[in-house]
Amino acid sequence: MLGILIHEKERLEIQYLLKREMDEILYDLQDSRIDQVVKRAMKERYQILFSLLTRVAPHNECVNYIISSKKKEGI
Template sequence: MLGVLINEKEMKELEYLIKREMDEILFDLKDDRIDHVVKRSMKERYKILFSLFKRVASPKECLKYMPAKKSMYKG
């Protein structure tokens, strides 16, 4: 277990960066040209980012990015 002390401005910046990265992954997942193996690793990355996002974002914001069980958790 690690701990980090950040101020409010840094927390908002982290939230912004994570949101942008998750948006990019969601956009790329819709691209049919991307191989399913690559998409699977993108989904894993999304899960990790979302777990970080839950620590810095409000519950209302988290609901917007909550992965759909069917699409995100399928291989």
């Protein structure tokens, strides 16, 4: 386990970067040209990023990035 001390401005920047990366992954998951193996790796990365987001963002902002099981099947 690691700990880190950051300023509020840095926390907001980390939150912004995580959200931006997660939005890109969600967009790319809808692209039919991307192979399923690659999409599976993207989903794993998304889960890691979501886990990080829950540590730096308020709950009400994390809720927007939860992927429901029905949505997972469609993506």
